[in-house]
Amino acid sequence: MSKKKSELFQYILIMKKEKPENINYISFLLCFISWIFFLYYTYAYGSFSSVLFWVNWLIPVGLVWMIGVKRKINKAITYKHPLFVTGCLWLLVPGMRWIALLFILFILFDHQARHPLEIGVSDEKIVINTFFRKRYEWNAFSNVVLKDGLLTLDFKNNKMLQREIIRHDINESEFNGFCREQLDLR
Numbered sequence: 001m002s003k004k005k006s007e008l009f010q011y012i013l014i015m016k017k018e019k020p021e022n023i024n025y026i027s028f029l030l031c032f033i034s035w036i037f038f039l040y041y042t043y044a045y046g047s048f049s050s051v052l053f054w055v056n057w058l059i060p061v062g063l064v065w066m067i068g069v070k071r072k073i074n075k076a077i078t079y080k081h082p083l084f085v086t087g088c089l090w091l092l093v094p095g096m097r098w099i100a101l102l103f104i105l106f107i108l109f110d111h112q113a114r115h116p117l118e119i120g121v122s123d124e125k126i127v128i129n130t131f132f133r134k135r136y137e138w139n140a141f142s143n144v145v146l147k148d149g150l151l152t153l154d155f156k157n158n159k160m161l162q163r164e165i166i167r168h169d170i171n172e173s174e175f176n177g178f179c180r181e182q183l184d185l186r
Contacts, residue, residue: 009120009127011175013151016164017116020076027079027110028063030103034086035059041093052092058085078114083107116166119151121175123182126153128161144179146172 035056042053062082070077087103090096109131118129126144128134136155143154146165153161 009122010178011121011170013119013121013146013170014166015117015119015151016166017114020114023110023113024077024079027083027106030106031059031063031079031082031086034090038089038093050092052089055085055089055092059089076114078110080107080110083110117163121179138182138185141183144176144183146170146175146179148172 038052038056038059041047042050042056047053059082062085063079066077066079066082083103083106087100087107090100090103093099112131120127120129121144125138126136126141128136136153140155140157141153142156143152145152145154149165151161151163151165155161
């Protein structure tokens with residue numbers, strides 16, 4: 001966390017993130033289905049000498065390479081590069097170029113989904129760092145509590161957000177006192 005960002009908030013809570021395996025499966029499937037479509041398209045139009053047919057083979061090579069890298073280093077990987085190549089290939093299919101935009105959007109959402117959710121708590125507001133940052137004034141809450149590593153944001157409109165935090169170095173009683181003080185001021 002940068003120094004400037006931490007000066008804005010008295011507390012920064014990092015939420016626990018689920019493993020991104022579902023995102024990886026969807027990314028793999030999108031690339032694989034697109035590859036099958038490109039093969040069918042070049043077969044149906046007899047354009048085996050086209051750029052689409054030859055560049056199309058980058059998709060399975062990229063997917064196999066990503067799986068190999070994952071097994072070799074046993075580290076979390078993303079399918080951004082195969083998705084980007086697949087999206088670019090959609091630009092070569094007449095009438096289907098709009099699908100490239102969907103792939104670009106999926107890459108952006110994939111990037112955001114892999115980052116842990118951060119919640120900044122200041123004396124003015126609570127900010128939830130999502131793709132579209134959400135800012136809530138203190139008067140939107142009826143209660144904010146951190147107990148046993150579980151943050152509960154209880155809104156006045158009967159909505160509730162409850163998430164487990166990763167770092168447990170925050171003094172819960174101090175945090176809850178700070179939140180109670182901010183709620184009492186509003």
